[in-house]
Structures are given as structure tokens and as C-alpha cells.
Amino acid sequence: MNSSSLAGRSRASRTLLLSVLAASTLLSACTTPRVQKVGKGEIPLILGPSVRTNRTPMEGVFACYSDRLATDPYAPRRPIIVAVGDVKDYTGKYNINEGNAITQGGALMVYSALGKFGGTIGVAERFDPTVAERELGYTDRRQLGDGEIHEVAGPQGGQRVPWVPYYGGTIIKSDYYIVGGITELNYNINSGGFEVGVNQIGGKARTYSQSIAVDLRIVDTKTLMVVKTVSLTKQLVGYEVGFNIFRFFGSDLFDVNLGAKGQEPLQLGIRTTLEEAVVRLVSSVTRVDPTACLDAKPGWHIPEKTAEEMRQVPVAAPAADMPAPPPIAPAPVEPSSPPVQPTNGAINATSEGSRPSAESLTISFEFGSANIAGGSLNVLDRAAAMSKIGPVDLLVVARDTENYDPGQRDQLTNQRIFAIMAALAQRGISAAGIVTTWRPASSDTSIHRDGPGMQEIAKLRIGA
Secondary structure, X not given: OOHHHHHHHHHHHHHHHHHHHHXXXXXXXXXOOEEEOOOOOOOOEEEOXXXXXXXXXXXXXXXXXXXXXXXXXXXXXOOXXXXXXXXXXXXXXXXXXXXXXXXXXXXXXXXXXXXXXXXXXXXXXXXXXXXXXXXXXXXXXXXXXXXXXXXXXXXXXXEEEOOOOOOOOOOOOXXXXXXXXXXXXXXXXXXXXXXXXXXXXXXXXXXXXXXXXXXXXXXXOOOOOEEEEEEEEEEEEEEEEEEEEEEEEOOEEXXXXXXXXXXXXXXXXXXXHHHHHHHHHHHHHHOOOOHHHHHOOOOOOOOOOOXXXXXXXXXXXXXXXXXXXXOOOOOOOOOOOOOOOOOOOOOOOOOOOOOOOOEEEEEEEOOOOOOOOOHHHHHHHHHHHHXXXXXXXXXXXXXXXXXXXXXXXXXXXXXXXXXXXXXXXXOOOOHHHEEEEEOOOOOOOOOOEOOOOEEEEEEEEEOO
């Protein structure tokens, strides 16, 4: 081989080497994130993109359906309240090096999906109520304070205490709950591509896909009957392209590999599938058809706005807390006109057969007290609002440690009923619309228990 040939190959190899280095530099410049040195003597930190709202391709569907719930005349008059149970990973796919292939936070994704309905769907916490249960326990033992002094009435008169008085009925019940799981993860259900090489120089390109599936159901909390089930599946796709060279140029050996590959995020696909399942399940209990909103999805892409920002009907602002009414002094009991004249212990304003169906609420009183405060005021707010739609049955309860003689018990019961009637009058409910349907007779010395630590005192019907 003559010297000119060797020189030509040397020049070619240097040219190729410079081209590869230039390409590598260009790629590294495009992919290198910025760094920042925060503290003196620290190693610089790599800082990537800023935090953003976790949007999905379902944002427009949630915005559309929330607007329909807010305006559809057949939608429920009050937002239904939905809770979430466990939404587990049932695929069994696990890698000793990488852990679980599927997210273990399916229930959290469902909760976030319910939050995208805005104020049109109420969301109840049932997945992790640990803190609330502990504080209720502290309150029950009179250990929980809020930094203020509270007036509490008792048999020997009022007293000032540093603990928060306990009033039952503060936890709002759910109407339905969602449970289920992620049930399928199928790897590489289809793949294709090509790979070509000539004299150890070649390129390749391929595509591949996998699929996931979820199975959810919505259950009536009262009856535990399954209202609806859904089973949805989604395929996820990926690609890979590359170029490689492995050969000698003169006395230089070049081994160069360039390429790129990408895959649709697996967990984003699961989140989006769970969100569509939530829309379909909620529609089964609201009786508002989601088909128009689902069909209007503008392709499979992530929008620049969230569901809340895309809504056309403004989200109703939460009602401000109503100021507590002034304390109600116990009204004197007039023997000639008591609110109820007990005869045989079970007083019915109407016969059970003719009584219309009614919503049920519970209001509780502290030991020996006829004052209404705390969560009981919220109960009366709800009762007043609901009575404008239909009758409401109000169960009056107190501590089962109250064991007065019948005379004292009847006097305290009268005071409590008068206090309820006065509070409802401030909320636009006249006394004529309140009927006592049951209370113990004067000769009844038994305790009518209502769950742990409580007893039934009376039953009222509002909006009779």
C-alpha cells in the first residue's frame, strides 16, 4: 500500500472522528441540564424542569362533564358524596431490581380524579382517616383543645372548660364508594421494525407496544349493592432507532453507536385509564350521560390547561361559615302547653304507612346541656336546607351516662326540643313545620341506646 493511500485513509478517519465528536457534543449540549451550587463547599446540583400540574388527556372530559353536572336539570340537587376504598395492583408483576412495575397508588389516583369534578361531586376521606379518628378519640376523652375556653352546661350549672366539647354527627356520610384494581399488564403484545448492516455499518428502527387494564366498581354505601362495574384497557407504544459503525480506518478502530428510544409513560397510561373509569362510574349514579363529553376528546394529547381552568361554568365558591347564633337560654317548661304530651312512649304525628320517606340526620347534646353548638349547628343548617326539598327526620341523642329520673329527663328533653325549634326558626323553619314523632313516656325509665356511649332522646320530623 503506497503512502498516498495511507494518508487518504488517515484523513478520512480524522474527518469521521471529528464528525462523531461534533455530533456527540451537539447531543450533549441539547441534553445537559443546568446546575447550581447552593451552599459553600457543596457539589453543584443538577436542576431540571420546574414543577407543574400533573395534567392528563382527560382534562377536557372532566371540564365538560362538571359543567353538565352543574347545569343539567336532571342532575342531583345536592352533590353526591363519593369515597374511595382500596384500588390495588393485582398484576403480580415484580422485578427484584426495579420493584413493582405497576404503581401502588391507584386509590390516590382515583381520589385526584374525583377532585377534578370541582364542587359538583363531594369527596369523603375513607382511605386514611387515622388522624381524624385519633382526634375524635381525644375529643371523646376531653383531651383535645383549640386554645380557647368553652362554656359547657351541666346539671349543676355552666362551667368553663379548656377542652373542645364533643358533638356527634360532624362526619358526613358517603353515598357511594369506588373500589377495584389494576388487573392486567401485558408486555410486548406486538413489535416490528428492521435492522440493516453492511461492512459493519448499519442502522435499526423498531416499534413495540404493551397494554394495561383496570377493573373498578361503584358501590352504594347503605346497601353495599354494586351499582356499576367498568373494565377498561389501554395500549401503550414505544419506539427505538439507532445507527452504529464498527470498523478500522487505517490503524484506527471506530465503534460508534447513535440512537434514541422512547416509550409512552406506563403510569400516565394507568392514571388516564382510571380517570375515564371514574367518569363512567360517577355518571351511573348522577344519571347524567357522559357520552358527549367522552366523544369530544380532542385526540390523545395533554392540554395546556387543567380541568378547572377549562370549565365554562364557574366552580361555586364554598359557603362561608355562618356565624354561630347567640346562646339559647333554656325555655321554661309550661305544664299546660308542653311541646309534646307523651302517653305511651311512642308518639307518632302520622301513621307509619302514610308517612313519606325522609332523609335522616342526627343531632347530639353534651351531658346535661341544652345548648347547641359546634357540629350540631352544621346539622341544623343541613336539615333546614334539606327540608325545603322534602321531610327530614332528626334523631336527638345524648350521652348514655345521663340517667336522670323521668321528671328531670322530660324537662331537659323539652329544653332541648325548644332549643332546636328556636335554632331552626332562625333558619326559616317555623314551629308548625316541626313535629315530635317519638320521645320516651314519663313512666319509661329505660335507656334507649344508639351506638356506643349514646342514647336516643327524641325524634323530630322537619318539613312535615
